[in-house]
Amino acid sequence: MSHLPFDPLLLAIVAPLALALMIGLGLPKRWSVRLAYVAFAVPLLMALHAWWHFSSEPQVDGYAFLTRYSTGLDGLGIGLKLGLNGISLPLFVLAGVVGLAAGLYALQSRAERLKIYLLLLLIMQGGLMGVFASVDVFFFYFFHELALIPTFIMVGVWGGRDRSYAAMKLTIYLTAGAMISLVGLIALYVKSGAHSFDLIALRAHLAAHPLAATLQSNIFGLLMFGFGILVSLWPLHTWAPLGYGAAPSSAAMLHAGVLKKFGLYGLIQVALPLLPAGLAHWAHPLAWLAVVGNVLIVGLITIAQRDLKQMIGYSSVMHMGYAFLGIATGSTLGVGGVVLLMVAHGFSVALLFLLATSVHHRTHTFAMDEMGSLATKAPVLSALFVATTFASIGLPGFGNFWGELTIFVALWKFSPLITALSVAGVVIAAVYGLRSAARVFFGPASARFTEIMAKHPVSDLLWAEKIPALILLAALMFVGFWPKSLSDPINAALTRTAATAVQSGNH
Amino acid sequence: MVDFYLQLHPVVQGLLKGLAVILVIFPLGGLCSMAERKVSAWIQGRQGPNRAIVPWAAWIPVIGPFLQRIGLFHVMADGGKMLFKEDALPGHVNKFYFVLAPIVAMIPALTTVTTVPFGAYLDPSGQVIPIGLANVDIGLLAVFAVSSLGVYSLILAGWASNSKYPFLGGVRASAQLISYELSMALSVIPVFLWINEPGSEGTMSLSRTVAFQSQPGFWGGTWFIFLMPVSAFIFLIALFAETNRQPFDMPESESDLVGGFHTEYGAFKWGLFFVAEYAHMIIGSAVFTLLFLGGWNPLPWVSLADLMNWAHHAIGSPLVIHPLVVGLISIGIFLGKVILGIFFFMWVRWTVPRFRYDQVMELGWKKLLPLAIANLLAYAIGIAIIQK
Amino acid sequence: MAVKIVERKPLTFAERTYIPQILGGLRTTFRHLARRKETLEYPEQRPTVPTGYRGVPTLVKDPHGREKCVSCQLCEFVCPPKAIRITPGEIAADAPTHHVEKAPQAFDIDMLRCIYCGLCEEVCPEEAIVLQKQYSMTGYTREEMVNHKDRLYELGGTLPDQHLKWDKKKSAEEHGNDRH
Amino acid sequence: MTLEALKLAAADNTWSALYPELTLGCLALALLVLEVVLPKRLHPVIPDVAAAGVLGTLVGLLFNFHSVTLGADTFNGLLHHSAAGQVMRAFFLLGALLTMLLARVSLARQPMPRIEFYHIVLVVTAAMMLLAQSNHFVMLFVALETLTIGLYILVSYYRTTTASLEAGLKYLIMGALSSGLLLFGIVLLYGVAGSPALPAHSAEAMNYGELARFLAANPHNFLASLGIVLVLSGIAFKIGAFPFQIWIPDVYQGAPTPVTAFLAVASKAAGFTVLLGLCGANGAFAAYSSLTTPVLTAMAAATIIFGNLAALTQHNVKRLIGLSGVSHAGFLLLGVVATAHSSLAAGAIYFYLFAYLLASFAVFGVMTHVAGSDDADQELDHYAGLAKENPFLATVLAVGLGSLAGIPPLAGFMGKLFIFVSAFQAGARWLLVIAAAGVVVSIYYYFGWIKAAFFETWTPPAGSDTPARPTPTPPGMMAALALGALAFASIALGFYQGPFGQWLTLR
Amino acid sequence: MGPFLFNLFAVFSVVCAAGVVLNKNAVNAALCLLLSLVGVAGLFVSLEAYLLAFLLLLVYAGAIVALFLFIVMLLDTKGDARPTLHKLPLLARVMAFALVGAGVGSFVVRGQLESPDLSRTPALGASLKLYAYQLFTTYLLPVQILGFLLLVAMLGVIVLSKKFDGLDDIK
Amino acid sequence: MIAPTLNAYLALSVLLFALGLLGVLIRRNTLVVFMCLELMLVASTLALVAFSRFNGTMDGNVFVFFILTVAAAEVAVGLAIIVALFRKRQTIQIDQLNTLKN
DSSP states (O other), X not given: OOSSXXXXXXXXXXXXXXXXXXXXXXXXXXXXXXXXXXXXXXHHHHHHHHHHHTTTSOOBTTBEEEEEEOOSOGGGTOOEEEEEOTTHHHXXXXXXXXXXXXXXXXXXXXXTTHHHHHHHHXXXXXXXXXXXXXXXXXXXXXXXXXXXXXXXXXXXXXXXXXXXXXXXXXXXXXXXXXXXXXXXXXXXHHHHOOOOXXXXXXXXXXXXXXXXXXXXXXXXXXXXXXXXXXXTOTTSOTHHHHHHHHSOHHHHHHIIIIITHHHHHHIIIIIHHHOHXXXXXXHHHHXXXXXXXXXXIHHHXXXXXXXXXXXXXXXXXXXXXXXXXXXXXXXXHHHHHHHHHHHHHHHHHHHHHHHHHXXXXXXXXXXXXXXXXXXXXXXXXXXXXXXXXXXXXXXXXXXXXXXXXXXXXXHHHHXXXXXXXXXXXXXXXXXXXXXXXXXXXXXXXXXXXXHXXXXXXXOOOOHHHHHHHHHHHHHHHHHHHOTHHHHHHHHHHHHHHHHHHHHHHHO | OHHHHHHSOHHHHHHHHHHHHHHHHHHHHHHHHHHHHHHHHHHTTOOOSOOOOOHXXXXXXXXXXXXXXXXXXXXXXXXXXXXXXXXXOOTTSOHHHHHHHHHXXXXXXXXXXXXXXXXXXXXXXXXXXXXXXXXXTTHHHHHHHHHTTHHHHHHHHHHHTTSHHHHHHHHHHHHHHHHHHHHHHHHHHXXXXXXXXXXXXXOOOHHHHHHHHTSSSHHHHSOHHHHOHHHHHHHHHHHHHHTTOTTSOGGGOHHHHTTGGGTTOOHHHHHHHHHHHHHHHXXXXXXXXXXXXXXXXXXXTBOHHHHHHHHHHHHOOGGGGOHHHHHHHHHHHHXXXXXXXXXXXXXXXXXXXXXXXXXXXXXXXXXXXXXXXXXXXXXHHHHHHHTO | OOOOOOOOOOOOHHHHHOHHHXXXXXXXXXXXXXXXXXXXXXXXXXXXXXXXXXXXXXXXXXXXXXXXXXXXXXXXXXXXXXXXXXXXXXXXTTSTTGGGOEEEEEEEEETTTOOOOOHHHHHOTTOOEEEOSOOOOOOSSTGGGEEOHHHHHHHHOBOOOOOOHHHHHHHHHHHOOTTO | OOHHHHHHHHHTOOGGGGHHHHHHHHHHHHHHHHHHHSOGGGTTHHHHHHHHHHHHHHHHHHHTTTOTTTTOEETXXXXXXXXXXXXXXXXXHHHHHHHHHHHHHHHTTSOSOSHHHHHHHXXXXXXXXXXXXXXXXHHHHHHHHHHHHHHHHHHTOOTTSHHHHHHHHHHHHHHHHHHHHHHHHHHXXXXXXXXXXXXXXXXTTXXXXXXXXXXXXXXXXXXXXXXXXXXXXXXXHHHTOTTSOXXXXXXXXXXXXXHHXXXXXXXXXXXXXXXXXXXXXXXXXXXXXXXXXXXXXXXXXXXXXXXXXXXXXXXXXXXXXXXHHHHHHHHHHHHHHHTTTOTHHHHHHHHHHHHHHHHHHHHHHHHHHHOOSOTTOOBGGGGTTHHHHOHHHHHHHHXXXXXXXXXXXXXXXXXXXXXHHHHHHHTOHHHHHHHHHHHHHHHHHHHHHHHHHHHOOOOOOSSTTSOOOOOOOOXXXXXXXXXXXXXXXXXXXXXXXXXXXXXXXXX | OHHHHHHHHHHHHHHHHHHHXXXXXXXXXXXXXXXXXXXXXXXXXXXXXXHHHHHIIIIIIIIIHHHHHHHHHHHTOOSOOXXXXXXXXXXXXXXXXXXXXXXXXXXXXXXXXXXXXXXXXXXXXXXXXXXXXXXXXXXXXXXXXXXXXXXXXXXXXXXHHSOOTTOOSOO | OOOOOHHHHXXXXXXXXXXXXXXXXXXXBHHHHHHHHHHHHHHHHHHHHHHHHHHTOSHHHXXXXXXXXXXXXXXXXXXXXXXXXXXXXXXXXXXXXXSOOO
């Protein structure tokens, strides 16, 4: 049991939501801001607490901190069941860290109507914590949507160029994805016959009574495409760069960094263990889609980008291709790599968005052609940006490296051809990453940037920006230097689920 | 003769009945018009029509002058005039409906007569058998239903005339007739509540109401006018309104509408309206007699059977209780009451001035209807207590 | 003097129902029903004509059967509806009444115009025009309704007064006015 | 028929079982009496009396939820009391209460008399409550007609505007036509089921139970089938299902906004209670499910498709919400289709209806406040910049629309989820696909509305001869409280269903 | 007598009903409706439902159609000003005819019911008492509801057509 | 001569109903449309009475009461609406009632 007199997971979810509610009911701005620090910190503290105590906690089927709260739908097998296993734990921590960083960044951003902005961000944060703490598939989905809604509004209200169009497109794509995955989940629920959305119960039930192979592949297809849209699987990815390009930085950080991982997380936690035959059916199509679409095509498109934020958006889409590849392998190694990549990419992409916004504050543009020589004015910013770019390319020393490496290793077994193609992607990533860094920070300043610099004095990163950036960078480096701290529980959990999956796959 | 009649084809029987009705109602209507002239004259201290006579009647010593004095031949003269006068059809009217309206006026007038029993005879076992053309179980409802169709003639006449006064008359008529139907129907419900005691066969038959009023005993012998004066009062007023008689003759009030719905009519078509109005009056007072005045019973607490038995004892001849005699006597008594009723209509006409139209509506909706409802409630409760 | 305002009496309930009033009316009319009829059955019964009745205007003669009218035309002028038309004529010189000078050559009274006002009678200095008790003048044509002189005399007849003004005048002319 | 039999029959008239309806009836009469008795300056109190009475009835009903008559037939089988009936009673009372609250706002802008409105609402509500419990065609017809005729009046209540009268006339003609169809269907069923030549004929074939017995014994009777189809089409009119939805946009637009809300929610719900009573699992037509299921399935599919597609192009929000209501009817029909094979379906429909009630009234509440004196003229443009002018209304609107769209943390999502689950349980997969697509499409127009309120600013049209848009009425205390409560309930019911959820899922 | 009356009234009511549908003039249509109702009332009589027959006359013919006629005359509409038949309405009309025709046809072909022997089935509709018993015991609740319905209808008509203070839409 | 069987009555009532429906579909004058609606109701009552008579049941006859009352209320309200609308628009042709358009 937890050493705390309360449920840490529930607190992590409720704290931001409670503050959001209070703000909604009219808390004064001063208090809102003060309490927001607490509300963003609490989830991280709870996540760290959980991480610290994870191994020492009693576990049920790999899950620790299990508690169940009835919401009145016990008859349907729905209940708020919270718990963490080896896969969700890193992501839970990720959510806490990125959430805090995004929150801190938002608090210093002086956005107009800050209260509402905070409110939405807090809802997002609460939802994110809920997504990864839910054992119940229904609530897992539910919290995701809860976190997703504020994104639309934030893009629509605080967004940049084309925000109205972007918000609309985002909403429709993501809702469509959510609907498809919902249908898949319902299908799973109804066809499993377990009368429960509880993942543990479902797994146990399906281990005993596996579904027919065609059914599995159908449901897997629904989940794959549904979740795939949410994770920007090619060719349904077009919302992502547009949305990220328009989104305010904190929203983009949280969404790209954490929320987007929901789809992958769902595939790993739900689809892989429960529908092994489905994966077998879909693995190759998925892998080809990912490598050709996400990695190569999107990679090439990324190179062609002129807009910094869009570039980051496309790069994020491209990295998701690796994650899909890892899932397609279905092996413990590959999937473990995916989880690692998810965590590392979460940190790195959030940091990139943060830094990109900071760049914008100084250059008043996202167009890379109109920048240059920022390093001379803002050395810390450029250092951080370059480091993060390295991380995102997958250079050793950062979490991404380990993730990608394990995926490639696992992929080799799956298909050498695809491996070769995907490795080519790394080269592409290096090209656009380094080129962008070079364009923005080095080389001669463009005419326009000179003009801007003349008007606005360009400073280096302020402390208010530095702190969230450093938190993220620290986390990124931590994963890079000590991946074992994550991979152990991941592997343990994956082995456990793989065992059940193999069991049911044999039927 | 009766046997011969019964052997006829039903359709022929029906035709004969219809013919009888026409043959009775038309002259009756004429007689009523005569009566109206006489009564109005007498009330105004005049002699009334008393001059016209045809030569052959003048030769009859006493009767001839008498008929002349009471103005009988005026009726004939009028009838002849209406028949032979030029029947003008104004150019601006809707011809079809203009011609149709008076005919429509006659339909309810003639149809309702069939459902009204007008006499009774004693069968060998001493049972009182009512005489009527059609004895239907829902008699009164039939009368109401068919007479409610009378409104169409007024609406059509008013509309087809294509002229504003007739139109106003038609509009007034339709509103007035519909308005008063309500209180009329409500006012008679206590009567039927009273006669349909629990366990009996439910009926709305008019002859049954008469039979009830001829039963021995205090309640049974009472006429309903004593038992339910308010009902009778409401019914009477509504009857005035339904027949468009003064003081309710809004549809043709000559002081503001020239001639009302029949302004454009003349000659025979006008005559039909005229006859229809009197037919309605006859039927109205017949129904009133049946419901509230004991029908063919001679006096309150003295039924027809009592009278005939007493006469049988007094005279001793079995001829007295021969069905034909009893029938004639009962018809006589009944007709006497009906005539009294018609007289009352005329009496009121020459006493009470005409209402204004808004007064008519107010009286109907704001006075009579609540009164009728209150009356109904009171009797419903009272009857429930009495017949417990 | 202090003004005293008399309050209007509100109607009592019975009065507001109007039923007693209507019953009263019915009683009144019913009483009339049985009363003796006031109607005069005209051709058979005739009204008694009172003295002073202004009936048909006629011309009268004196007890000697002579015309009284001297066609002074006063009646013609006074007649409001201008119903009278007189054509004066001379009296023949050999006539015994030559001294009267004028007599109507024609005297028409249009009965379609006459309003029986009696002004002609009043104005006549000779009392030659007199309203009779006759009240019914009928005819089939308009012409028939114009009373000519002979018809007027026929209707009027002789006025039986012994005054005989013109005789006195003549004798006074002849014998001197001894009375004066 | 003897006196004793009569007394027995009369004894079955358990008036005490109808206390909520009787209260409403007496209250309605009391309003008229009060209008006469009270001096004119006290008349504004009368609507409050009505609302308080309804509230009292609602509270009384909830406290006596498990009254003694539950599960019994009263009034010689005219009525059947059940827990579902109690729930719907509460539903209609709530609907009436909210309608009255909206009417206070809306009627204040109109020169029409007030008290009659409340009177009619009360009577109509009582009729709906009886309809929900009717177990006999005579009762059904009489209650339905009382409800419909009351609504004719309410729809054309703002007789000073042509739109209201036109809407009233259209509703009248369509409503009367549907009544005619329904009636003829009833007559056919009654006649066939009473035919002595057929097995299991009954002298009291208007009773659902007797009819169900007859239909079970005569599975392929042409006349009975015809009757069923006619009855269904009559009901389809009331709920606005395809192809009988043509009246919806016009009538919704023309009717006074509170009445539109009442129509959209309560009237539709009444139609569905009838439909459930007839086509539900133990309904009168259960034996003919081979006929009703395809009919209803086709109807549901067409309704969803039509409603959503037609709503896409609307600019008048009343038409928009009307057509979106059509698609909601489609979702509910989906639930009705599922009742035959899913125990959850009926509960799902009830939940959906409740969620729909909360969300719709929230939206209509905002519409009432945004509308000007011309009630029919409520364009999407009028909402531009609402978030700046009145953030409270905008938030309530967003919550309401979100719930209608079925966005997760809100009650509407739970409703859709239940419907989808039950539909999947019943095997209506293609319907489910259509429904899911419908949800995505619906997001577009709902979000467009939210977008107008939040993301756009009002600019008067170029040709400035068009009059300025109406200024929103700031909500009064009661209205604000009610709207806040509705929005809050929409959110809370999404998270926590409690005893209501227990009842739904375990029935 | 029976068949004769049936055929007479049936033909009469159908012809008049067709008159309602096809007549250009609204007044004619209303009168056709009236006659059709009279025909139906006659059919009721031939079915021995006397009370209903006369109620039909009293309520429908006496009040409802009179009201119709009243309104038709008040509004003085000049018949159906037939609009030129556009393509769609024409199509709709043809479809309407086809639909209704097909419905009636299929009904006549397939909707056969065995006709019970009339002499052995009791004519319950002839007895007034039964109506009363049913209305005041079994169907008491609907009767009460109808009371409210009528009240509501009355209020509605008042609201929709009365002249109120401050409302100048009715002169 | 057609024998007055149940089928005959039924066919008759269906015919009347269909005529009413047809009128509702093809007529443009709202008053006439409304009349046709009433015709439909009457056709239903005819079938109801016929069924009651031939099946020897009572419910149908009683139902007719309710139908008649409902029809009366419906007509009253409907005509009030029509008159009110006519006062506003001076027309009752369905085609011309097009205030409500998107």
